[in-house]
Amino acid sequence: MARKKVDGLSVAIVILNVLIVGVIITLCVLIYMYMSGKLEQTDVSNLGQEAQPYATTTTTQITTDTFETTTLETTSTTTEPVFETTAGDGTEDTIIAIETDTSYDEEFFADDLFIGDSIATGLQNYGYFNADQVFAEIGLNPETAQTLEVNGFTSITKAKELQPKRIYIMLGSNGIAFMGNTYMVQQMQSLIEQLREACPDSYIYVLSIPPVTKAHESEGQETMAMVNGYNKLLKDMADDIGVIYLDLCSELQDSTGYFSATYAEADGLHFLGTAYKKMLSFIQKSIQG
């Protein structure tokens, strides 16, 4: 009798276990089906992140813009069976457009030197160039650039030491509001002549100073009239002494002639990360034709 009871209990336990396993399997299947639906959406949203390695060669701002564009495109086609192909193509097109617009070759600048003010410090801060290739200091102007020492070098002694292939100078934003354009351009000419003497084999390029935003102008310091006035004198001087003037200002303006929000820092005067790549791309294209 006792043995029969034990057998009876064993059968009941086996049936109970089978039922429990059945319920668990059913739950797993249901969860899997639910998750499968979600996963499709996850794959869609990940397309933007897959694009990141391409976009991260640009600056953070460009990356963000690319993500936003991608998201908009993917959202609009989530119900279409051909979604991935469409979204993928759209993403790639966007990236290529950005890359084409601001691409540059690091090797092209490998033997070059930049001289500038706080705007040029961004070239080093953002990692476009190491400290050896940038002579930049906050507040620098064409006058102080001839004498101010940074880490034991003036711009001229640094250029003499480096003997760069090309020297780019972008100075003047610090001063157009109070130094006088004529005086500043005279100082630029003096700086260029000293650089020529120190580096007779280097090509020297003068970059226009960048535009300012309308909001910055309304604060009552630097204005677009000042920027344009200085740049015109700068170009005339460059033509007179035989150095090449590069009109970066026009590249950074929006349709109204002010500093484009795409490139302008919140103060309306400095560069966002996007602007440096634009600048380097413009320089390389200008020089290579």
Next chain:
Amino acid sequence: MKRRILSGIIAAMCLLSASCGSKEAETTVHEEAAEASVKTITAAPSEITAAVLAEITINSALEKGMDDMSIYFAELDTSVLEDVSYYMCASGAYPDEIAVFKFNTAEAAEQNKAAVQTRLDKQISTYETYTPDEFYKLEDAVLTVKGNYIFYFVTENNSRASEIMESFVS
């Protein structure tokens, strides 16, 4: 009767023992608290800077790594620096920057405070005339040593940055 008395004594001894035990625990807690006043920080520098940046904005904030320390904090002895998290305004428009340095010892942190002060002094001399409107960020800048950490904040709200920092100090 004797059993009841014996039981009572045992119970009393147990209670006394328990009481003594709790006093010992309290004493231990006080000792730990005293040790904690030496400033114990377990969070990684990046956790602390992330908490600050979650509340305080730095325009064009960019994180620089250990290799960049010699550029921005030239006098820093990186051989005793275990970890660092440093964010700066990369555009050069604003003086804003935050840094949390973790050294291998508290003495090393104390010795390297001067190196960070040198950076702060340079920023003060630069921005005093460059952008006077931004100078308030440097006037009450935070530069303090806590244990083996150095905290350095130049932001639009340095007092709040200090509060966030304190929340990581136990």
